[in-house]
Amino acid sequence: MCGIVGYAGEVQAAPVLLSGLEKLEYRGYDSAGMAVYDGEAIRVAKAKGRLQVLREITEDGAQVPGVIGIGHTRWATHGAPSDVNSHPQVSVSGKFAVVHNGIIENYLQLKEKLMKKGVAFVSETDTEVVAQLLEYYYKGDIVDAVIQVLRRVEGSYALGVLCEDAPDQIVAVRKDSPLIVGLGQRENFIASDVPAILSRTRDIYRLNDNEIVILKKDSVQVLNMDLEPVEKQVCHIDWDVSAAEKGGYEHFMAKEIMEQPKAVRDTISPRLRGGRVVFDEISLTAEQLRSFRKIYVVACGSAYHVGVVAKYVLEQNVRIPVEVDVASEFRYRQPILGPDTLVLVISQSGETADTLAALREARRLGAYTLSIVNVVGSTIANESDDVIYTWAGPEIAVATTKAYSTQLAVVYLLTIYLADLLGRLTPQQYADYIAELEALPEKIDAILKNRANIQYLASKFFNVRDVFFIGRNLDYAMSLEGSLKLKEISYIHSDAYAAGELKHGTISLVEDGTLVIALATQRTLFDKMMSNVKEVKTRGAVVLGVTTSLQRQIEKEADYVFYIPDACPMMLPSLSVIPLQLFAYYVSSMKGCDIDKPRNLAKSVTVE
Ligand code: M6R
Secondary structure: OOOEEEEEOOOOHHHHHHHHHHHHHHHOEEEEEEEEEEOOOOEEEEEOOOOHHHHHHHOOOOOOOOEEEEEEEEOOOOOOOOOOOOOOOOOOOOEEEEEEEEEOHHHHHHHHHHHHOOOOOOOOOOHHHHHHHHHHOOOHHHHHHHHHHHOOOOOOEEEEEEEOOOOOEEEEEEEEEOOOOOOOOOOEEEOOOOOHHHOOOOOEOOOOOOOEEEEEOOOOEEEEEOOOOOOOOOOEEOOOHHHOOOOOOOHHHHHHHHHHHHHHHHHHHHHEEOOOEEOOOOOOOOHHHOOOEEEEEEEOHHHHHHHHHHHHHHHHHHHOEEEEEEEHOOOOOOOOOOOOOEEEEEEEEOOOOOHHHHHHHHHOOOOOEEEEEEEOOOEEEEOOOOEEOOOOOOOOOOOOOOOHHHHHHHHHHHHHHHHOOOOOOOHHHHHHHHHHHHHHHHHHHOOOOHHHHHHHHHHOOOOEEEEEEEEEEEEHHHHHHHHHHHHOOOOEEEEEEEHHHHOOOOHHOOOOEEEEEOOOOOOOHHHHHHHHHHHHHHOOOOOEEEOOOOOOHHHOOEEEEEEOOOOOHHHHHHHHHHHHHHHHHHHHHHHHOOOOOOOOOOOOOOOO
16 A cells, blocks of 8 residues: 655655655555655655656655655555656645545545635545645644644545645644654654664654644654644664565565564464463453354455464364454444454454454444454554464565464464363363474474475466365365465466365366366365365366375375475464465566565555
């Protein structure tokens, strides 16, 4: 989604904005721009395309003088990617420049009203309405004009505003779209995300909805909508800057795949003490747990696929019915929720608009909400009754890998914890689970060491047209993830099916040479899977099987096999996902795709 950077300081703003925007490229965008006050007026430079185009037209920012400015990368929603639709958007006289993330839902009504009053619009964007409204309501006090506008707009926004009449300040505000403030030495920043400012400061404020910031080089004032000062806690970011750099890898995705053993260890280890799972961070009690009639898991994309795993393992071990929902569907289907339901929300970014809306709906209806989130202090984390952080570190590639693996790890930890609270595990089962958890990072590492085999398999199939992933039970959950990984970064059409369901329609798509990736890790379902493999082979499919090293009989049926180490059935998804991620990565690389920033996609989807 769009990215915002704002700077007020002593050095030339444009190069700082450009390098900040570069760090937000991972969010996905199709145009970029900036507005800088040059001592006399606000100067705007913006262009469709990659940031490199903006760099070229401004000579790396050198052609844009001034020490205060706002920058933006736009992911088009209202109006196609074009120079004129890029941000910043300016008001009719050029007095106000605005950058915006989110969507102004009532922009058409507002636009019509302004047009009737003679205001001429130049772009198709919803954001231009904000710039024009600011000028319309401006009577000499910028913050007052901002408040007038906020009273009229509906939707989600993070806004950065520059006004010619107050050339030493940026006014910023957010609602349902992330925005942080960076606190530097004689320089301050606004940004959509930490990497944008990490090279200049590690001290930040995370803004809450409806907080207004007046940012100058020497001061940051945060006000509420009644213009009362708000006390903010400084949050110190302690990641290594290199965590948000490629560190010698060709792509962030490759680096993040390789970081998985560490990320999973960092997520599990602090929660294991004396052979027990300990969650100091959650307040959910055994009594509350006993009162839950149902658990809902709500998430989007890959996080939803973790939810599918959670459904299987929670139901099997905790013995409470679990429903898993795509967040964008959940909130509009009038879910039956109340104090007797636990809603488990999963999100890497903690800012996904649909997931956040589902969480709010769950809270409104009185359910207990527990979130699994990677970004500390994000909105979903802040608004949940309990939060469990995945310690994956910053994930930059659009295709999630290490965050996904850490979410799985939390699901296992939580399953053991909840099952134990309800007395569902024998001491032996409990001890076995702990031993399996402790062994996971090394097993993941062993698969990564064997990655050349997957690279070879990718070289055989990188030019196929369709790929079907099939599996049963947890292997079906992994098929969903394997298929999404492949299509999002390699643009190869792919689908995932519950293997037993093929014969009810889908098998008609299988023809000579169709690649079927058959996941057959679950011991109890292995024979059934082999029958399904036979069915597709009979119709001409080429089958790549993924199974554990104990199930070598697969060689009788599959054309190619990739073996993963054995583990307890519940934790096999953590192992089978690794070859699927690697396969997608290598295929995409062999096809020459933009692996870290696939077309049309954004890292954090902050609009509905
Ligand atoms: O930040 P979130 O985990 O809430 O994001 C959810 C999805 O947008 C995300 O998992 C998406 O599907 C990934 N691109 C998949 O690789």
